[in-house]
């Protein structure tokens with residue numbers, strides 16, 4: 001750290017990682033547009049978004065592998081925008097493990113400590129601790145090629161953690177693993193992260209992984225952070241239609257904006273009133289068409305014609321093990337088939353394909369946005 005680097009004033013509550021309006025361009029195109037992000041110490045923050053949205057770019061800027069084109073980055077309250085990568089005290093795990101093939105596991109894990117001139121006995125002790133942490137005691141002498149994908153990724157994690165980093169950065173670390181292994185590695189990583197209390201930035205394009213692991217999620221698209229919130233809030237109160245569509249399944253229904261009270265608005269769908277947050281509809285005139293976003297588990301089926309329901313026709317069932325996905329056609333409400341998620345296998349016999357049903361919408365967790373392409 002250069003002498004005289006500014007330190008953020010409120011030290012006791014300072015963020016472990018802070019980005020103040022960070023921008024990165026490649027040639028003429030903006031890969032990251034004025035990112036503002038404050039990650040408190042010990043938090044598990046996930047960057048979630050589709051391919052090419054700028055997640056890896058943001059991670060590489062924090063790591064110091066890329067220079068910014070604007071804005072400042074702080075780690076532990078210290079300005080690091082100009083600090084080289086090896087002085088940022090960061091641990092990194094990549095998608096493809098990036099282990100040294102010619103070194104055994106112990107040498108791989110101890111690499112960062114040798115580079116820092118840590119005494120040999122201390123290295124041996126810390127490598128042993130790190131091996132125990134990732135449940136690989138006894139594997140010290142193996143070469144990476146003698147390990148499974150999951151074991152290699154645990155070595156990579158041990159190597160990142162052994163230096164006691166200020167921040168742990170993980171770039172799609174489980175994407176090369178099969179589904180079962182991925183699930184168990186997610187649980188293990190979460191346990192280790194909690195135990196050590198290490199501030200973590202985790203990159204994924206898998207919304208399920210993001211929802212299950214994170215303290216908070218930053219949803220990104222096209223180089224911009226669209227929303228930063230807890231998984232629950234992202235799912236139940238998405239800030240815009242991109243977030244609502246990208247995170248979890250959702251139905252988009254034709255609706256109309258009715259009256260508005262401060263934070264809530266009444267919308268009508270097929271003439272039935274529902275309550276939605278007013279925030280996203282601030283610029284929409286009363287009576288205008290809007291899109292109502294409804295999660296599949298917030299729709300119930302009832303006999304066709306029952307009061308307070310809207311009519312549709314069952315087109316398909318998909319048995320999903322713990323629940324059944326029922327697709328309902330109701331062209332007056334939506335141009336796509338409406339997905340209804342029902343617990344229990346009896347939904348298949350209760351609501352047969354081709355039969356008429358009544359759709360009833362939940363009264364909570366509905367959101368609405370201006371119609372796409374609408375200047376509002």
Ligand SMILES: Nc1ncnc2c1ncn2[C@@H]1O[C@H](COP(=O)(O)OP(=O)(O)OP(=O)(O)O)[C@@H](O)[C@H]1O
Nearest residue numbers: 026027031049050051052053054055056057058205
């Ligand atoms: N070194 C580079 N030179 C030129 N363009 C780049 C470079 N690195 C990234 N980009 C571009 O910047 C944008 C953001 O890329 P980035 O790798 O950050 O996305 P991502 O969200 O991590 O995607 P993925 O999930 O596919 O890894 C993309 O349009 C990408 O093509």
